[in-house]
Amino acid sequence: MAFGKGPSDWCLQHTLLAGLPRGSALRALAKVSANRKLRLRCERSMPFELVSDFVGPFMRLWDAEVAVSVSDYDPSLVGALGRGRGEEDVLLLWIDWRLHRAMAPEHAARWVIDLVAAGRGAGGHGVPVLINDWPQGGTAGVPDSWVAALDAALEERSRSLADCHLVRLEHLRKEECPAFFDPRNDEVAHYPFSQAATVHIARHLGAQMLPALVTPRLKVVAVDLDHTLYEGVLGEDGPGGVRAGPGHQALQRQLLLLKEAGVILALCSRNERADVERLFAQRKEFVLSLDDFAAVRVDWGSKPDNLLSIAAQLNLHPSAILFVDDNPAELAREAEGAPEVELVLADPSGEGTAAILSRHPGLFRLRADTSSALRTQDLQANQQREQLRAAAADPAGYLARLGMVVDLFENYAGHASRIHELSNKTNQFNLCLARLTEQDVARLLGPRNFTLSVALRDELADSGVVAVLAFEMSAGRARLVEFLMSCRALGRDVEAVAFSWALGRLSQLGCEHLEIQAREGPRNQPALEFLHRFVPNGEREVPLARLREAAGRAVQRHPAEIRVHQ
Protein backbone atom coordinates (compact mmCIF):
# COMPACT_ATOMS: atom_id res chain seq x y z
CA MET A 1 0.00 0.00 0.00
CA ALA A 2 1.36 3.43 -0.93
CA PHE A 3 1.79 6.22 1.58
CA GLY A 4 -1.08 8.65 2.23
CA LYS A 5 -3.92 6.19 2.80
CA GLY A 6 -4.89 6.69 6.41
CA PRO A 7 -5.18 9.20 9.26
CA SER A 8 -1.66 8.52 10.59
CA ASP A 9 -0.19 9.24 7.15
CA TRP A 10 -2.18 12.46 6.77
CA CYS A 11 -1.09 13.54 10.24
CA LEU A 12 2.54 12.89 9.31
CA GLN A 13 2.15 14.91 6.10
CA HIS A 14 0.99 17.88 8.17
CA THR A 15 3.71 17.46 10.80
CA LEU A 16 6.53 17.18 8.29
CA LEU A 17 5.38 19.43 5.45
CA ALA A 18 2.89 22.05 6.63
CA GLY A 19 5.19 23.79 9.10
CA LEU A 20 8.76 23.31 10.28
CA PRO A 21 8.94 20.22 12.52
CA ARG A 22 10.98 20.36 15.71
CA GLY A 23 14.14 18.32 15.94
CA SER A 24 12.67 16.37 18.85
CA ALA A 25 9.64 15.45 16.74
CA LEU A 26 11.92 14.17 14.00
CA ARG A 27 14.08 12.23 16.44
CA ALA A 28 10.95 10.71 17.97
CA LEU A 29 9.83 9.24 14.65
CA ALA A 30 10.80 5.62 14.97
CA LYS A 31 12.76 4.12 12.14
CA VAL A 32 10.62 1.83 10.05
CA SER A 33 11.62 -0.59 7.37
CA ALA A 34 10.72 1.05 4.08
CA ASN A 35 10.00 -0.32 0.65
CA ARG A 36 12.81 1.57 -1.05
CA LYS A 37 16.35 1.78 0.27
CA LEU A 38 18.69 4.47 -0.99
CA ARG A 39 22.46 4.76 -0.48
CA LEU A 40 23.82 8.29 -0.28
CA ARG A 41 27.57 8.87 -0.26
CA CYS A 42 28.70 12.26 0.97
CA GLU A 43 32.14 13.67 0.13
CA ARG A 44 32.47 16.75 2.29
CA SER A 45 34.46 19.61 3.69
CA MET A 46 32.01 20.42 6.49
CA PRO A 47 29.77 18.36 8.78
CA PHE A 48 26.82 16.68 7.11
CA GLU A 49 25.81 14.57 10.10
CA LEU A 50 23.45 17.16 11.56
CA VAL A 51 21.52 17.22 8.28
CA SER A 52 21.57 13.46 7.78
CA ASP A 53 20.11 13.01 11.29
CA PHE A 54 16.88 14.45 9.93
CA VAL A 55 16.69 13.27 6.30
CA GLY A 56 15.24 9.84 7.15
CA PRO A 57 11.94 10.97 8.68
CA PHE A 58 11.08 12.95 5.53
CA MET A 59 11.75 9.89 3.39
CA ARG A 60 8.95 8.08 5.21
CA LEU A 61 6.62 10.29 3.16
CA TRP A 62 7.48 8.18 0.11
CA ASP A 63 8.08 4.86 1.82
CA ALA A 64 11.86 5.11 1.56
CA GLU A 65 14.86 5.03 3.87
CA VAL A 66 18.42 6.18 3.39
CA ALA A 67 21.84 4.87 4.39
CA VAL A 68 24.35 7.72 4.48
CA SER A 69 28.12 7.28 4.35
CA VAL A 70 30.30 10.33 4.92
CA SER A 71 33.94 10.84 3.97
CA ASP A 72 36.63 12.40 6.12
CA TYR A 73 36.85 16.19 5.93
CA ASP A 74 38.72 17.01 2.76
CA PRO A 75 38.48 20.39 1.01
CA SER A 76 40.02 18.87 -2.12
CA LEU A 77 37.14 16.32 -2.36
CA VAL A 78 39.43 13.85 -4.08
CA GLY A 79 37.12 11.07 -2.89
CA ALA A 80 34.68 12.22 -5.57
CA LEU A 81 37.16 10.89 -8.12
CA GLY A 82 35.95 7.38 -7.58
CA ARG A 83 36.30 5.90 -4.13
CA GLY A 84 33.13 3.98 -3.32
CA ARG A 85 32.03 3.84 -6.93
CA GLY A 86 29.26 1.33 -7.37
CA GLU A 87 28.34 1.37 -3.72
CA GLU A 88 25.97 4.32 -3.78
CA ASP A 89 22.86 5.49 -5.57
CA VAL A 90 23.54 9.20 -5.15
CA LEU A 91 26.73 11.17 -4.51
CA LEU A 92 26.54 14.42 -2.55
CA LEU A 93 29.38 16.93 -2.59
CA TRP A 94 28.83 18.88 0.63
CA ILE A 95 31.14 21.82 0.37
CA ASP A 96 32.07 24.61 2.75
CA TRP A 97 32.58 27.13 -0.01
CA ARG A 98 34.21 29.58 2.41
CA LEU A 99 37.33 27.44 2.14
CA HIS A 100 37.59 28.26 -1.56
CA ARG A 101 37.37 32.03 -1.47
CA ALA A 102 40.95 32.37 -2.68
CA MET A 103 39.68 31.19 -6.06
CA ALA A 104 37.69 33.30 -8.47
CA PRO A 105 34.02 32.18 -8.20
CA GLU A 106 33.92 30.98 -11.82
CA HIS A 107 37.09 28.95 -11.25
CA ALA A 108 35.64 27.44 -8.08
CA ALA A 109 32.49 26.35 -9.93
CA ARG A 110 34.52 24.96 -12.82
CA TRP A 111 36.77 23.06 -10.37
CA VAL A 112 33.89 21.14 -8.82
CA ILE A 113 32.11 20.38 -12.09
CA ASP A 114 35.42 19.21 -13.63
CA LEU A 115 35.92 17.04 -10.54
CA VAL A 116 32.56 15.32 -11.08
CA ALA A 117 33.30 14.83 -14.79
CA ALA A 118 36.75 13.40 -13.97
CA GLY A 119 35.22 11.08 -11.37
CA ARG A 120 32.91 9.68 -14.03
CA GLY A 121 35.89 8.87 -16.19
CA ALA A 122 36.20 8.68 -19.94
CA GLY A 123 32.88 6.85 -20.34
CA GLY A 124 31.08 9.70 -18.61
CA HIS A 125 28.99 7.34 -16.47
CA GLY A 126 28.20 7.74 -12.82
CA VAL A 127 25.46 8.07 -10.27
CA PRO A 128 23.50 11.32 -9.96
CA VAL A 129 25.50 14.00 -8.19
CA LEU A 130 24.22 16.72 -5.87
CA ILE A 131 26.35 19.79 -5.09
CA ASN A 132 25.41 22.51 -2.63
CA ASP A 133 25.66 26.17 -3.54
CA TRP A 134 26.17 28.76 -0.79
CA PRO A 135 23.66 31.00 0.97
CA GLN A 136 24.01 34.74 1.29
CA GLY A 137 24.31 36.40 4.68
CA GLY A 138 27.18 34.54 6.33
CA THR A 139 29.19 36.48 8.83
CA ALA A 140 28.92 39.97 7.42
CA GLY A 141 25.15 39.91 6.90
CA VAL A 142 25.48 41.95 3.72
CA PRO A 143 25.16 40.82 0.10
CA ASP A 144 28.33 39.00 -0.84
CA SER A 145 29.28 39.41 -4.49
CA TRP A 146 31.65 36.40 -4.38
CA VAL A 147 28.82 34.15 -3.21
CA ALA A 148 26.42 35.59 -5.81
CA ALA A 149 28.95 34.98 -8.58
CA LEU A 150 29.71 31.47 -7.30
CA ASP A 151 26.02 30.51 -7.21
CA ALA A 152 25.45 31.88 -10.72
CA ALA A 153 28.48 30.00 -12.04
CA LEU A 154 27.41 26.76 -10.32
CA GLU A 155 23.92 27.16 -11.79
CA GLU A 156 25.27 27.55 -15.30
CA ARG A 157 27.95 24.85 -15.13
CA SER A 158 25.77 22.23 -13.41
CA ARG A 159 23.21 22.57 -16.21
CA SER A 160 25.85 21.45 -18.70
CA LEU A 161 26.62 18.20 -16.84
CA ALA A 162 24.13 15.35 -17.06
CA ASP A 163 22.62 14.08 -13.80
CA CYS A 164 24.26 16.86 -11.80
CA HIS A 165 21.97 19.00 -9.65
CA LEU A 166 22.39 21.81 -7.18
CA VAL A 167 21.18 21.74 -3.60
CA ARG A 168 20.13 25.37 -3.66
CA LEU A 169 20.86 26.57 -0.14
CA GLU A 170 20.50 30.18 -1.23
CA HIS A 171 17.00 29.45 -2.50
CA LEU A 172 16.10 27.79 0.82
CA ARG A 173 17.43 30.83 2.71
CA LYS A 174 15.44 33.27 0.57
CA GLU A 175 12.18 31.33 0.42
CA GLU A 176 12.06 29.44 3.69
CA CYS A 177 14.59 30.37 6.34
CA PRO A 178 16.16 33.84 6.59
CA ALA A 179 18.10 32.93 9.78
CA PHE A 180 20.26 30.41 7.96
CA PHE A 181 23.54 30.85 9.80
CA ASP A 182 24.43 30.24 13.45
CA PRO A 183 27.96 31.39 14.39
CA ARG A 184 27.79 29.35 17.61
CA ASN A 185 27.53 26.12 15.64
CA ASP A 186 30.40 27.28 13.48
CA GLU A 187 32.57 27.90 16.55
CA VAL A 188 31.82 24.53 18.15
CA ALA A 189 31.87 22.21 15.12
CA HIS A 190 32.68 24.29 12.02
CA TYR A 191 29.06 23.78 11.01
CA PRO A 192 27.78 27.18 9.93
CA PHE A 193 24.03 26.63 9.70
CA SER A 194 21.24 27.08 12.22
CA GLN A 195 19.00 24.31 13.53
CA ALA A 196 16.06 25.65 11.47
CA ALA A 197 18.20 25.75 8.32
CA THR A 198 19.35 22.19 9.04
CA VAL A 199 15.77 20.90 9.14
CA HIS A 200 14.95 22.83 5.95
CA ILE A 201 17.94 21.30 4.17
CA ALA A 202 17.05 17.80 5.41
CA ARG A 203 13.46 18.24 4.23
CA HIS A 204 14.56 19.56 0.84
CA LEU A 205 16.76 16.50 0.37
CA GLY A 206 14.46 13.88 1.90
CA ALA A 207 11.09 15.03 0.61
CA GLN A 208 12.03 16.73 -2.64
CA MET A 209 15.43 16.10 -4.24
CA LEU A 210 15.95 12.40 -3.49
CA PRO A 211 12.46 11.28 -4.59
CA ALA A 212 12.83 13.42 -7.72
CA LEU A 213 16.01 11.48 -8.54
CA VAL A 214 14.66 7.97 -8.12
CA THR A 215 10.85 7.81 -8.29
CA PRO A 216 8.22 8.55 -10.96
CA ARG A 217 6.74 11.99 -10.65
CA LEU A 218 3.17 12.76 -9.78
CA LYS A 219 1.59 14.23 -12.89
CA VAL A 220 -1.81 15.41 -11.68
CA VAL A 221 -3.04 17.28 -8.64
CA ALA A 222 -6.81 16.88 -8.35
CA VAL A 223 -8.67 18.98 -5.80
CA ASP A 224 -12.04 18.96 -4.13
CA LEU A 225 -13.86 22.32 -3.87
CA ASP A 226 -15.83 22.87 -0.62
CA HIS A 227 -13.55 23.56 2.37
CA THR A 228 -10.55 22.74 0.20
CA LEU A 229 -10.15 25.38 -2.51
CA TYR A 230 -12.16 27.88 -0.43
CA GLU A 231 -14.00 28.04 2.87
CA GLY A 232 -17.69 27.21 2.76
CA VAL A 233 -20.15 24.97 0.91
CA LEU A 234 -21.00 26.09 -2.59
CA GLY A 235 -24.41 24.40 -2.62
CA GLU A 236 -25.44 26.24 0.58
CA ASP A 237 -23.48 29.51 0.52
CA GLY A 238 -23.78 30.08 -3.26
CA PRO A 239 -21.05 31.30 -5.64
CA GLY A 240 -20.94 34.68 -3.90
CA GLY A 241 -21.00 33.31 -0.37
CA VAL A 242 -18.01 31.02 -0.13
CA ARG A 243 -14.83 32.62 1.22
CA ALA A 244 -11.32 32.61 -0.20
CA GLY A 245 -9.15 34.26 2.43
CA PRO A 246 -5.35 34.60 2.31
CA GLY A 247 -4.79 30.90 3.07
CA HIS A 248 -6.99 29.66 0.25
CA GLN A 249 -5.57 32.25 -2.12
CA ALA A 250 -2.10 30.97 -1.20
CA LEU A 251 -3.31 27.45 -2.03
CA GLN A 252 -4.66 28.58 -5.39
CA ARG A 253 -1.37 30.37 -6.12
CA GLN A 254 0.52 27.19 -5.24
CA LEU A 255 -1.66 25.16 -7.60
CA LEU A 256 -1.01 27.68 -10.35
CA LEU A 257 2.74 27.43 -9.68
CA LEU A 258 2.50 23.65 -9.98
CA LYS A 259 0.63 24.01 -13.26
CA GLU A 260 3.30 26.35 -14.58
CA ALA A 261 5.89 23.76 -13.55
CA GLY A 262 4.14 21.10 -15.64
CA VAL A 263 1.69 19.48 -13.22
CA ILE A 264 -1.80 18.88 -14.62
CA LEU A 265 -4.65 20.25 -12.49
CA ALA A 266 -8.01 18.52 -12.17
CA LEU A 267 -11.23 19.21 -10.28
CA CYS A 268 -13.14 16.40 -8.57
CA SER A 269 -16.10 17.57 -6.52
CA ARG A 270 -19.66 16.66 -5.65
CA ASN A 271 -21.46 19.83 -6.69
CA GLU A 272 -23.68 21.31 -9.40
CA ARG A 273 -21.65 22.06 -12.53
CA ALA A 274 -23.58 25.30 -13.18
CA ASP A 275 -22.75 26.56 -9.65
CA VAL A 276 -19.07 25.84 -10.21
CA GLU A 277 -19.04 27.66 -13.53
CA ARG A 278 -20.72 30.69 -11.90
CA LEU A 279 -18.26 30.54 -9.00
CA PHE A 280 -15.16 30.77 -11.18
CA ALA A 281 -16.78 33.40 -13.42
CA GLN A 282 -17.88 35.64 -10.54
CA ARG A 283 -15.10 35.47 -7.98
CA LYS A 284 -12.44 37.84 -9.22
CA GLU A 285 -10.16 37.23 -6.23
CA PHE A 286 -9.80 33.57 -7.21
CA VAL A 287 -6.30 33.00 -8.51
CA LEU A 288 -7.42 29.98 -10.57
CA SER A 289 -9.88 29.94 -13.43
CA LEU A 290 -11.86 26.94 -14.61
CA ASP A 291 -9.64 26.80 -17.72
CA ASP A 292 -6.63 25.97 -15.54
CA PHE A 293 -8.08 22.49 -14.95
CA ALA A 294 -7.40 19.99 -17.71
CA ALA A 295 -10.06 17.61 -16.38
CA VAL A 296 -13.23 18.51 -14.48
CA ARG A 297 -15.54 16.06 -12.73
CA VAL A 298 -18.25 17.99 -10.95
CA ASP A 299 -21.31 15.85 -10.41
CA TRP A 300 -22.96 13.66 -7.78
CA GLY A 301 -21.16 10.49 -8.76
CA SER A 302 -18.64 8.72 -6.56
CA LYS A 303 -15.30 10.47 -6.17
CA PRO A 304 -13.21 7.30 -6.51
CA ASP A 305 -14.96 6.57 -9.81
CA ASN A 306 -14.43 10.14 -10.93
CA LEU A 307 -10.74 10.01 -10.05
CA LEU A 308 -10.36 6.84 -12.09
CA SER A 309 -12.26 8.48 -14.92
CA ILE A 310 -9.88 11.48 -14.77
CA ALA A 311 -6.96 9.05 -15.06
CA ALA A 312 -8.63 7.42 -18.06
CA GLN A 313 -9.34 10.76 -19.72
CA LEU A 314 -5.75 11.89 -19.30
CA ASN A 315 -4.42 8.47 -20.35
CA LEU A 316 -2.58 8.17 -17.05
CA HIS A 317 -2.23 5.51 -14.43
CA PRO A 318 -4.13 6.44 -11.22
CA SER A 319 -0.86 6.38 -9.26
CA ALA A 320 0.15 9.55 -11.14
CA ILE A 321 -2.65 11.45 -9.35
CA LEU A 322 -2.53 13.24 -5.99
CA PHE A 323 -5.98 14.11 -4.65
CA VAL A 324 -6.67 16.78 -2.02
CA ASP A 325 -9.89 16.62 0.01
CA ASP A 326 -10.93 18.10 3.35
CA ASN A 327 -13.04 15.17 4.53
CA PRO A 328 -11.25 12.22 6.16
CA ALA A 329 -14.26 9.96 5.62
CA GLU A 330 -14.26 10.80 1.89
CA LEU A 331 -10.51 10.22 1.76
CA ALA A 332 -10.98 6.82 3.37
CA ARG A 333 -13.53 5.94 0.65
CA GLU A 334 -11.07 7.14 -2.00
CA ALA A 335 -8.31 5.04 -0.45
CA GLU A 336 -10.58 2.03 -0.86
CA GLY A 337 -12.14 2.81 -4.24
CA ALA A 338 -9.09 4.27 -5.97
CA PRO A 339 -6.25 2.72 -3.96
CA GLU A 340 -3.43 3.85 -6.22
CA VAL A 341 -4.29 7.56 -6.03
CA GLU A 342 -2.16 9.43 -3.47
CA LEU A 343 -4.12 11.45 -0.94
CA VAL A 344 -3.65 14.65 1.06
CA LEU A 345 -6.00 15.88 3.76
CA ALA A 346 -6.71 19.59 3.22
CA ASP A 347 -6.48 21.88 6.23
CA PRO A 348 -9.28 24.34 7.00
CA SER A 349 -7.26 27.50 6.31
CA GLY A 350 -5.78 26.42 2.98
CA GLU A 351 -2.34 27.62 4.04
CA GLY A 352 -1.23 24.23 5.35
CA THR A 353 -2.46 22.56 2.17
CA ALA A 354 -0.45 25.05 0.11
CA ALA A 355 2.65 24.27 2.17
CA ILE A 356 2.15 20.50 1.83
CA LEU A 357 1.76 20.77 -1.94
CA SER A 358 4.86 22.97 -2.19
CA ARG A 359 6.98 20.22 -0.59
CA HIS A 360 5.18 16.97 -1.36
CA PRO A 361 7.39 14.14 -2.70
CA GLY A 362 6.81 13.58 -6.37
CA LEU A 363 5.89 17.17 -7.19
CA PHE A 364 9.40 18.68 -7.08
CA ARG A 365 11.15 19.13 -10.43
CA LEU A 366 14.96 18.96 -10.60
CA ARG A 367 14.90 20.78 -13.93
CA ALA A 368 12.26 22.95 -15.57
CA ASP A 369 9.59 20.99 -17.44
CA THR A 370 10.14 21.70 -21.11
CA SER A 371 6.57 21.18 -22.27
CA SER A 372 4.51 22.48 -19.37
CA ALA A 373 3.14 25.42 -21.35
CA LEU A 374 1.59 23.10 -23.94
CA ARG A 375 0.21 20.38 -21.69
CA THR A 376 -3.10 21.69 -20.34
CA GLN A 377 -4.17 23.13 -23.71
CA ASP A 378 -3.31 19.86 -25.44
CA LEU A 379 -5.24 17.81 -22.88
CA GLN A 380 -8.25 20.06 -23.26
CA ALA A 381 -7.98 19.66 -27.03
CA ASN A 382 -8.12 15.88 -26.50
CA GLN A 383 -11.74 16.29 -25.45
CA GLN A 384 -12.47 18.03 -28.76
CA ARG A 385 -10.60 15.26 -30.57
CA GLU A 386 -12.82 12.70 -28.90
CA GLN A 387 -15.88 14.57 -30.17
CA LEU A 388 -14.43 14.61 -33.69
CA ARG A 389 -13.67 10.90 -33.45
CA ALA A 390 -17.24 10.15 -32.38
CA ALA A 391 -18.67 12.25 -35.21
CA ALA A 392 -16.39 10.85 -37.94
CA ALA A 393 -17.62 8.18 -40.33
CA ASP A 394 -14.46 6.09 -39.89
CA PRO A 395 -11.02 6.30 -38.23
CA ALA A 396 -9.37 7.53 -41.43
CA GLY A 397 -11.87 10.36 -41.69
CA TYR A 398 -11.14 11.36 -38.11
CA LEU A 399 -7.36 11.42 -38.63
CA ALA A 400 -7.72 13.38 -41.88
CA ARG A 401 -9.87 15.97 -40.12
CA LEU A 402 -7.12 16.73 -37.58
CA GLY A 403 -4.61 18.20 -40.03
CA MET A 404 -1.61 16.63 -38.27
CA VAL A 405 1.98 17.71 -38.84
CA VAL A 406 4.70 15.36 -37.55
CA ASP A 407 8.21 16.79 -37.19
CA LEU A 408 11.00 14.22 -36.99
CA PHE A 409 14.35 15.23 -35.51
CA GLU A 410 17.47 13.08 -35.89
CA ASN A 411 19.96 13.13 -33.00
CA TYR A 412 18.84 16.62 -32.07
CA ALA A 413 20.69 17.59 -28.86
CA GLY A 414 18.21 20.41 -28.21
CA HIS A 415 15.67 17.76 -27.20
CA ALA A 416 17.93 16.06 -24.64
CA SER A 417 16.03 17.37 -21.60
CA ARG A 418 12.66 16.43 -23.08
CA ILE A 419 13.89 12.93 -23.98
CA HIS A 420 15.15 12.43 -20.43
CA GLU A 421 11.86 13.73 -19.05
CA LEU A 422 9.76 11.43 -21.28
CA SER A 423 11.90 8.41 -20.44
CA ASN A 424 11.43 8.92 -16.74
CA LYS A 425 7.77 9.81 -16.61
CA THR A 426 6.20 7.74 -19.40
CA ASN A 427 4.72 4.52 -18.05
CA GLN A 428 2.13 3.27 -20.54
CA PHE A 429 3.67 3.63 -23.98
CA ASN A 430 7.17 2.76 -22.82
CA LEU A 431 8.42 -0.29 -24.68
CA CYS A 432 11.87 -0.79 -23.17
CA LEU A 433 11.45 0.79 -19.71
CA ALA A 434 15.08 1.93 -19.95
CA ARG A 435 14.55 4.96 -17.63
CA LEU A 436 17.41 6.79 -19.28
CA THR A 437 19.71 8.98 -17.23
CA GLU A 438 20.81 12.32 -18.63
CA GLN A 439 24.13 10.66 -19.35
CA ASP A 440 22.41 7.86 -21.32
CA VAL A 441 20.51 10.44 -23.38
CA ALA A 442 23.71 12.33 -24.21
CA ARG A 443 25.29 9.06 -25.40
CA LEU A 444 22.28 8.06 -27.51
CA LEU A 445 22.26 11.47 -29.19
CA GLY A 446 25.94 11.01 -30.04
CA PRO A 447 27.30 10.28 -33.53
CA ARG A 448 27.44 6.48 -33.24
CA ASN A 449 23.76 6.06 -32.36
CA PHE A 450 20.42 7.07 -33.85
CA THR A 451 17.75 8.82 -31.84
CA LEU A 452 14.56 10.13 -33.35
CA SER A 453 12.50 12.68 -31.43
CA VAL A 454 8.99 13.32 -32.67
CA ALA A 455 6.97 16.52 -32.37
CA LEU A 456 3.28 16.63 -33.18
CA ARG A 457 0.73 19.33 -33.80
CA ASP A 458 -2.70 19.43 -35.34
CA GLU A 459 -5.38 22.03 -35.94
CA LEU A 460 -6.49 21.90 -32.30
CA ALA A 461 -3.20 22.15 -30.39
CA ASP A 462 0.57 21.91 -30.47
CA SER A 463 1.52 18.78 -28.51
CA GLY A 464 5.27 19.47 -28.58
CA VAL A 465 7.80 16.62 -28.50
CA VAL A 466 5.72 13.53 -27.75
CA ALA A 467 7.75 10.50 -28.81
CA VAL A 468 11.27 9.13 -28.88
CA LEU A 469 12.87 6.14 -30.56
CA ALA A 470 16.50 5.50 -29.63
CA PHE A 471 18.74 2.92 -31.31
CA GLU A 472 22.25 1.75 -30.57
CA MET A 473 24.06 1.00 -33.81
CA SER A 474 26.72 -1.52 -34.74
CA ALA A 475 27.77 -2.98 -38.06
CA GLY A 476 24.62 -3.95 -39.94
CA ARG A 477 22.54 -4.09 -36.77
CA ALA A 478 20.52 -1.77 -34.63
CA ARG A 479 19.18 -2.27 -31.14
CA LEU A 480 16.01 -0.46 -30.06
CA VAL A 481 16.76 0.66 -26.52
CA GLU A 482 13.95 3.17 -26.00
CA PHE A 483 10.56 3.74 -27.60
CA LEU A 484 8.29 6.13 -25.77
CA MET A 485 5.19 8.10 -26.51
CA SER A 486 3.44 10.59 -24.30
CA CYS A 487 0.04 9.24 -23.34
CA ARG A 488 -1.69 12.46 -24.35
CA ALA A 489 -0.60 11.88 -27.97
CA LEU A 490 -1.90 8.33 -28.24
CA GLY A 491 -4.88 7.49 -30.44
CA ARG A 492 -3.64 9.13 -33.63
CA ASP A 493 -1.31 6.33 -34.74
CA VAL A 494 1.62 8.74 -34.80
CA GLU A 495 3.71 6.10 -33.04
CA ALA A 496 3.32 3.86 -36.09
CA VAL A 497 4.27 6.73 -38.41
CA ALA A 498 7.43 7.42 -36.43
CA PHE A 499 8.29 3.73 -36.14
CA SER A 500 7.89 3.19 -39.87
CA TRP A 501 9.99 6.22 -40.71
CA ALA A 502 12.73 5.21 -38.24
CA LEU A 503 12.93 1.73 -39.77
CA GLY A 504 13.38 3.26 -43.23
CA ARG A 505 16.17 5.46 -41.95
CA LEU A 506 17.89 2.50 -40.27
CA SER A 507 17.78 0.72 -43.61
CA GLN A 508 19.42 3.72 -45.28
CA LEU A 509 22.10 3.58 -42.59
CA GLY A 510 22.89 0.00 -43.60
CA CYS A 511 21.10 -1.96 -40.89
CA GLU A 512 19.66 -5.34 -41.77
CA HIS A 513 18.59 -6.60 -38.36
CA LEU A 514 16.82 -4.99 -35.46
CA GLU A 515 17.09 -6.19 -31.89
CA ILE A 516 14.19 -5.05 -29.74
CA GLN A 517 14.76 -4.75 -26.01
CA ALA A 518 11.08 -4.81 -25.04
CA ARG A 519 10.38 -5.27 -21.35
CA GLU A 520 7.13 -6.04 -19.65
CA GLY A 521 6.29 -3.74 -16.77
CA PRO A 522 3.26 -3.17 -14.59
CA ARG A 523 1.69 -0.55 -16.87
CA ASN A 524 3.23 -0.66 -20.35
CA GLN A 525 0.66 -2.89 -22.03
CA PRO A 526 -0.15 -0.25 -24.71
CA ALA A 527 3.47 -0.32 -25.90
CA LEU A 528 3.64 -4.12 -25.88
CA GLU A 529 0.37 -4.33 -27.84
CA PHE A 530 1.78 -1.91 -30.40
CA LEU A 531 4.86 -4.10 -30.85
CA HIS A 532 2.67 -7.18 -31.15
CA ARG A 533 1.04 -5.62 -34.27
CA PHE A 534 4.37 -5.93 -36.06
CA VAL A 535 6.16 -8.69 -34.17
CA PRO A 536 3.35 -11.11 -33.29
CA ASN A 537 5.73 -13.93 -32.39
CA GLY A 538 7.56 -11.84 -29.80
CA GLU A 539 10.98 -12.31 -31.44
CA ARG A 540 13.76 -10.20 -29.98
CA GLU A 541 15.64 -10.01 -33.26
CA VAL A 542 13.82 -9.26 -36.51
CA PRO A 543 14.98 -8.83 -40.10
CA LEU A 544 14.61 -5.14 -40.79
CA ALA A 545 13.13 -5.58 -44.28
CA ARG A 546 10.22 -7.63 -42.94
CA LEU A 547 9.50 -5.14 -40.19
CA ARG A 548 9.71 -2.17 -42.57
CA GLU A 549 7.20 -3.74 -44.90
CA ALA A 550 4.72 -4.40 -42.10
CA ALA A 551 5.06 -0.95 -40.60
CA GLY A 552 4.95 0.74 -43.99
CA ARG A 553 1.70 -1.06 -44.83
CA ALA A 554 0.17 0.08 -41.56
CA VAL A 555 0.78 3.77 -42.18
CA GLN A 556 0.56 4.07 -45.95
CA ARG A 557 -2.72 5.99 -45.74
CA HIS A 558 -1.90 7.98 -42.62
CA PRO A 559 -2.72 11.59 -43.48
CA ALA A 560 -0.08 13.37 -41.37
CA GLU A 561 2.33 15.69 -43.09
CA ILE A 562 5.85 14.54 -42.22
CA ARG A 563 8.73 16.98 -41.98
CA VAL A 564 12.25 15.73 -41.37
CA HIS A 565 14.96 17.74 -39.61
CA GLN A 566 18.39 16.15 -39.99
Add this chain to the structure above:
Amino acid sequence: MTSRERIAAILSEILGVPIDAAHEYAREQAENWDSLNHLRIVLAFEEEFGVSLQPEEVVAVRCLSDLERLAQRTA
Protein backbone atom coordinates in the same frame (compact mmCIF):
# COMPACT_ATOMS: atom_id res chain seq x y z
CA MET B 1 9.49 15.21 34.92
CA THR B 2 12.07 17.56 36.45
CA SER B 3 14.38 19.72 34.37
CA ARG B 4 17.26 17.48 35.37
CA GLU B 5 15.40 14.38 34.21
CA ARG B 6 14.51 16.05 30.90
CA ILE B 7 18.17 16.94 30.37
CA ALA B 8 19.28 13.41 31.27
CA ALA B 9 16.82 12.10 28.68
CA ILE B 10 18.35 14.36 26.00
CA LEU B 11 21.89 13.27 26.86
CA SER B 12 20.85 9.64 26.93
CA GLU B 13 19.12 9.84 23.55
CA ILE B 14 21.98 11.62 21.80
CA LEU B 15 24.88 9.79 23.40
CA GLY B 16 23.11 6.44 23.27
CA VAL B 17 23.81 5.48 26.88
CA PRO B 18 21.54 5.20 29.92
CA ILE B 19 21.98 8.27 32.17
CA ASP B 20 20.63 8.50 35.69
CA ALA B 21 19.46 12.02 36.51
CA ALA B 22 20.30 11.41 40.16
CA HIS B 23 24.00 11.46 39.34
CA GLU B 24 26.32 13.86 37.61
CA TYR B 25 27.25 13.07 34.02
CA ALA B 26 30.20 14.91 32.47
CA ARG B 27 31.66 15.20 29.01
CA GLU B 28 34.73 13.20 30.05
CA GLN B 29 32.58 10.19 30.87
CA ALA B 30 31.34 9.78 27.32
CA GLU B 31 33.69 8.70 24.56
CA ASN B 32 31.32 10.02 21.94
CA TRP B 33 30.63 13.48 23.44
CA ASP B 34 32.51 15.10 20.55
CA SER B 35 31.92 18.48 18.96
CA LEU B 36 29.04 17.25 16.79
CA ASN B 37 27.25 15.55 19.67
CA HIS B 38 27.93 18.64 21.77
CA LEU B 39 26.01 20.65 19.17
CA ARG B 40 23.23 18.07 19.04
CA ILE B 41 22.91 18.24 22.83
CA VAL B 42 22.86 22.04 22.96
CA LEU B 43 20.37 22.36 20.08
CA ALA B 44 18.06 19.75 21.59
CA PHE B 45 18.35 21.46 24.98
CA GLU B 46 17.45 24.85 23.48
CA GLU B 47 14.44 23.37 21.73
CA GLU B 48 13.27 21.47 24.82
CA PHE B 49 13.48 24.51 27.11
CA GLY B 50 12.69 27.20 24.54
CA VAL B 51 15.92 29.10 25.18
CA SER B 52 18.82 30.41 23.16
CA LEU B 53 22.27 30.18 24.74
CA GLN B 54 25.01 32.74 24.34
CA PRO B 55 28.04 31.59 22.31
CA GLU B 56 30.24 31.43 25.42
CA GLU B 57 27.58 29.37 27.23
CA VAL B 58 27.46 26.88 24.37
CA VAL B 59 31.20 26.36 24.59
CA ALA B 60 31.23 26.23 28.40
CA VAL B 61 28.75 23.38 28.84
CA ARG B 62 30.64 20.41 30.33
CA CYS B 63 28.06 18.35 32.20
CA LEU B 64 24.44 17.68 33.07
CA SER B 65 24.53 20.17 35.93
CA ASP B 66 25.74 22.98 33.65
CA LEU B 67 22.67 22.47 31.51
CA GLU B 68 20.45 22.27 34.58
CA ARG B 69 21.77 25.66 35.76
CA LEU B 70 21.08 27.16 32.33
CA ALA B 71 17.56 25.72 32.40
CA GLN B 72 16.93 27.17 35.86
CA ARG B 73 18.27 30.58 34.83
CA THR B 74 15.84 30.81 31.95
CA ALA B 75 12.85 29.37 33.80
